[in-house]
Amino acid sequence: MMETIRRISGVNPRKCMKCGKCTASCPAYDEMEFHPHQFVDMVETGRIEELMQSKGIYTCLSCFACVERCPRSVEPAKLIEAVRLAVLRQQNENHLTANDIAEKLDPELPQQAITSAFRKYRK
Amino acid sequence: MQRIGVFVCWCGSNIAATVDVEKVSQVLAQEPGVVFSTNYQYMCSQAGQEMIQESIHKYQLTGVVICSCSPRMHEATFRKTCEKAGLNAHMVEIANIREQCSWIHKDMATGTEKAVILGRAAIAKVHLNAPLTAGQSPVKKRALVIGGGIAGIQTALDIADAGFDVDIVEKQPTIGGKMTQIDKTFPTLDCAACILTPKMVDAAQHEKIHIYSYAEVEKVKGFVGNFQVTIKKKARYVDETKCTGCGLCTEKCPQKKVPNAFNLGLDNRRAIYIPFAQAVPKIATIDADYCTMLKSGKCGVCSKVCTAGAIDYKQTDTYIEEEYGAIVVATGFNPIKLDKYDEFAYSQSPDVVTSLEFERLMNAAGPTGGTLLRPSDGAHPHTIVFVQCVGSRCDDEKGKPYCSKICCMYTAKHAMLCREKYPDTDVYVFYIDVRTPGKNFDEFYRRAVEEYGVHYIKGMVGKVVPQDGKLKVQASDLLGGSQLHIEADMVVLAAAIEPDETARPLATMLTASMDTNDFFTEAHPKLRPVESPTAGIFLSGACQGPKDIPETVAQASAAAAKVIGLLCKDSLTCNPCTAQPDELMCNGCSSCEKVCPYGAITYADKEFRGPNRTTLLRRVAQVNPAVCQGCGACTVACPSGAMDLKGFSNQQIMAEVDAICR
Amino acid sequence: MTYSYFPGCTLRTKGKELDQWGRAAAEVLGFALEEPENWQCCGAVYPMAKDEIATRLSSVRVLADAKAQGRELVTLCSACHHVIKRVNGDMQRDADICDKVNRYLKLDTPYAGETNVLHYLEVLRDRIGFDALKEKVVHPLTGVKIGAYYGCLLLRPGKEMGFDNPENPRILEDFIRAIGAEPVIYARRNECCGGYCTLENKSYATKQVDKIMDNAKAQGAQMLITACPLCMYNLKENATNGLDVKYFTELLAQALGVKEEAK
Missing domain, CATH: 3.50.50.60 (FAD/NAD(P)-binding domain)
Structure with a gap:
């Protein structure tokens, strides 16, 4: 599993020097139980199951602040996406379904919000 | 036919782990001209060296091949060993079977095969080697220190205290460098100015030290012991011999809105300024970017208030030519x-x-x-x-x-x-x-x-x-x-x-090497930390890598010791591997002269015998062996193949290539 | 000058103004925006995983179409720009992705990232020039203090987007100056507005937007401009006490006199 995450993300977690810049930059910190630097560490040490159980994989905003500011170009956001994909690609693990959408709509909501949610949260 | 001895070193397990040294020495023993071949655990040790010397005597060797580490590491060691046994130093060849072989291969068979090939190439070269004798060149007993921070000051003081003349070239109007801007110093919290300014004064008052402030190195020619340097003294629009440093002009100048570089722009100064009260030399400088007089010709206040008559709006950059035996880089960070x-x-x-x-x-x-x-x-x-x-x-x-x-x-x-x-x-x-x-x-x-x-x-x-x-x-x-x-x-x-942005162009002038971060590289990271690989160029302070003050001062004194060691000598042994033109093949095209970075090549008209008892006057290249550093640029530039490098002739190189391709 | 133009799904519907005023201004500024036939939605999210191929195809189709036309590709929506630019980068740099995409698409000539992707703002800066733009302004927005809201997608990752200094951008500020208004610099202009989570976690999006608005207000901004329909929605709908937010193209059209109504 660890290898799968590394392969599809293209991230080498060994590049991390554990400075905490990603976690310092993360705007979604309060919404996640594991924070970007922990993602990197847990992928390196093989704690993938815990990450897959974590709700934080759906709250990452994909804002790329961690990617931009990481001094070692580790790209934590790619790991988070890889873990999320590992979950979604299992059977019946879609985080969002078409049935959920109706109640979330409002008249001003741009199409982009729905498209992106489907792209991020289901397979 | 040469009588060649081959000595294969194990370098502990460095070589022996990936090269079958026993096999290498056996195979090379079969090469033509090889009369003795052996291997040993540490060829550079005293026991190893004695073994080489005994073999030279015992087998009457005329050439030696050492299969060991890079020649950068121990070529000099083994040359000395053989010289002591009566062999000319240039009859020794090193086959690098460590850096270029054992360290980069993992497989014993491949490593061994390559070691044999490298050994053969060296043997093929030795067959064509001839004894070379080095000439002598005099040493100019004066040192140049580029950069007047704490590193440059310390190096200059130490060299001067040993009795040699030193010039400091500093691009700012004052020496002192970064340390002048620092408040207190760790770990003792003594005030930076209190420990630095006395040293600045010492440097200024030392009879053996001359400070060129507000100056830059413009051009460097020559080589170790004989550098010719052009120094540009930038126009400061103030006559250094007249200015008393009273500072009146810096108070009266009406241009008050100049960002004060000494305080990193945190406040303003005038267009004419002395960076700080303890500046050395304490001489005013006009900032041409802001001076109204220099820009529009209207003002002249500083000139009016200066009782010493030191202001000179017409001053221009001046150039000084000086000769040095050694150059110390102290350009800082x-x-x-x-x-x-x-x-x-x-x-x-x-x-x-x-x-x-x-x-x-x-x-x-x-x-x-x-x-x-x-x-x-x-x-x-x-x-x-x-x-x-x-x-x-x-x-x-x-x-x-x-x-x-x-x-x-x-x-x-x-x-x-x-x-x-x-x-x-x-x-x-x-x-x-x-x-x-x-x-x-x-x-x-x-x-x-x-x-x-x-x-x-x-x-x-x-x-x-x-x-x-x-x-x-x-x-x-x-x-x-x-x-x-x-x-x-x-x-x-x-x-x-x-590193300071002046370091890169300076390195080019000095032909001194730098790393990818623009820090100067040392000749050896552990054993020669204050010398550049370019002979006669020494490194002091943060230009070589980040350093604190204690470390900078230690390195500065170390660089001074190396300079003193050089300047103590009356003459230096030249590199005997110099260029040599074949006058009969030279067509006088000047290609070699143009590429020579040392100015070692000149041309002369010489008489040659022509057909039918005629005499021809032809223009041919001449190499000054005292100036030639043996870089080989001319040998590749020469279109007719007339230029050869002693010890690295085209014939020798081709013999090596042939041996490798055999 | 004619560019291929990818408007994207939202600019046809909820983000009409962004598109409409962009096109109107282009006419005045003398460049044409031509939509390729049959373009498809870019997907709105850049697929970061290396083994996601299908989600890259629609971007490559429009990129290959622009290449066939011999044109540069212009985008206007931040998200579309982000996705298409980065997919184009994958086609240039990732041999594996490039190979797989080409096998899927079976194009007449293989595509390997040849098309240059420009954001509309880059056209203004690098092709028209902000000085030239300034000369064409007929209704300068004199005295208006405008905060540029960049968000994430235009700027990051800096080395792939190559748009501006990702930590201290100035393209929108220069744009604001060109239309005669006064830019207001505030640090949160490149912090995420939380747009992607507006569907699932509105209160969190509100928290993000409020911090951005507070910062912009404190620095003296009277209004914000953006290039992203999702940011626009989020800044407008989820702020508790927000500033007015406009698409930059609307102000551009206004300054150029193609949008006649007053501010």
Whole structure:
């Protein structure tokens, strides 16, 4: 599993020097139980199951602040996406379904919000 | 036919682990001309060297091949060994079977095969080697030190104390360098000015030292012992011989809005200025970018108030030619620019400062007279956040890959001084690692934490938001497991340091090598740390790598010792591997003359015998062997193949290639 | 000058103004925006995983179409720009992705990232020039203090987007100056507005937007401009006490006199 995450993300977690810049930059910190630097560490040490159980994989905003500011170009956001994909690609693990959408709509909501949610949260 | 001995070194397991040394020596023993072949654990040890010498006598060897490490490492060692046994040093060839073989191969069979091939090539070359004798060249007993910071000053003082003349070339109007801007020095907290300014005065008053301030090295020719250097003295529009440094002009100049570079732009100075009160030499300089007189021809106030008549608006750059036996590079460092790291809002708030700016804000001679005040509104800061490793320890795209080395200690110093002077301030230091390997350094850092109550937090600052007169700092606390939000009054950034921008062009002039970060490379990282690989060029201070003051001074004195060792000699043994033209083949095209970086090639008209008893006058190349450094540029430039390098002739190189391809 | 133009799904519907005023202004500024036939939605999210191929195809189709036309490709929506620019980068740099995409698409000539992707703002800066733009302004927005809201997608990752300094951008500020208004610099202009989570976690999006608005207000901004329909929605709908937000193209059209109504 660890290898799968590394392969599809293209991230080498060994590049991390554990400075905490990603976690310092993360705007979604309060919404996640594991924070970007922990993602990197847990992928390196093989704690993938815990990450897959974590709700934080759906709250990452994909804002790329961690990617931009990481001094070692580790790209934590790619790991988070890889873990999320590992979950979604299992059977019946879609985080969002078409049935959920109706109640979330409002008249001003741009199409982009729905498209992106489907792209991020289901397979 | 030569009588050749082959000596294969194991280098412990360095070579022997991936090269079957026994087999190599056996196979090479079959090569033509090889009369003796053996292997040994450490050929460079005394026992190994004695074995070589005994073999030379016993087998009457005329040539020696050593299969060992790189010639950069031990060629000189083995040449000396053989010389003592009566063999000419240039009858010795090294086959590099370590760096170019055992270290890069994993498989014993491949490594062994390649070692044999390299050995054969060396044997083939020795067959064509001829004894060479080195000439002598005189040493100019004067040294040039480029850069007048603490490194340059210390090197110059030590050389001068040994009785040799030294010139310091400093691009600023005063010597002293970065240390003049620093407030206190770790780990003893003695005042930088108190320990530096006496040294500046010593340098100025030393009869053997001459300071060229506001000057730059323009051109360098020659070689070790005989450098010819052109120094450009930039026009300062003040006659150095007349100015008394009274400073009246710097008070009366009407152009008051010039950013004061000495205080890093934190306050203003006049267009005519003396950087600071203890400047050496204490001579005014006109900043041509701001002087109204120089720009529009209207003003002349400084000239009117100067009782010494020292102002000279017509002054131009002047050039000085001088000869030196040795050159010391002491060009120092600068903090990096911070545009790439604006998540810290350095460009957005004056209260976000670099550590060097913070030094000025704490300095009694600084813009605030030593009282720590926020640049934005002059208020006392109550919460200060220090951020370490800004632009250091990054991968290549993000910043500098190295540790800047001095930041951990000066940040601990800043934090401690803040708490000492203003106990009501809250001080945070965000760090990745605290690196304090120096005498009394870790003790110092611990004192900042334990006695002074500085909050050290393992983590980084991710964003600084200037808003409502505060700096909202968002940071990680990795040990506490939280994201912190601190309302700070000031943020201090420990910016990475990099070599001065003049270092790269200077290295080109000196043909001295640099690493990818523009730090000068040393001749050997452990054993020759203050010499450049280019003979006669020495390294002092942070131009070679990040250093604190104690380390800089130690290296500066070490460089001085090396220079003194060189200048003590009356003459130097030249490199006998010089270029040699075949006059019969030379067509006088001047290609070699143009590419020679040392000016060693000239042309002469010579008489040659032509057909039918005629005499022809032809223009042919002549090499001055005292000047030629054997770089070989001419041999490849020569279109007719007339130029050869002694010891590396075309024939010898081709013999090596043939042996490899056999 | 004619550019291929990818409007994207939202600019046809909820983000009409962004598109409409962009086209109107282009006419005045003398460049044409031509939509390729049959373009498809870019997907709105850049697929970061290396083994996601299908989600890259629609971007490559429009890129290959622009290549066939011999034109540069212009985008206007931040998200579309982000996705198409980065997919184009994958086609240039990632041989594996490039190979797989080409096998899927079976194009007449294989595509390997040849098309240059420009954001509308880059056309203004690099092709028209802000000085030239300034000369064409007939109704300068004199005295209006405008905060540029960049968000994430235009700027990051800096080395792939190559748009501006990701930590201290100035392209929108220069644009604001060119239309005669006064830019207001505030640090949160490149912090995420939380748009992607507006569907699932509105209160969190509100928290993000409020911090941005507070910062912009404190620095003196009277209004914000953006290039992203999702940011627009989020800044407008989820703020508790927000500033007015406009698409930059609307102000551009206004300054150029093609949008006649007053501010």
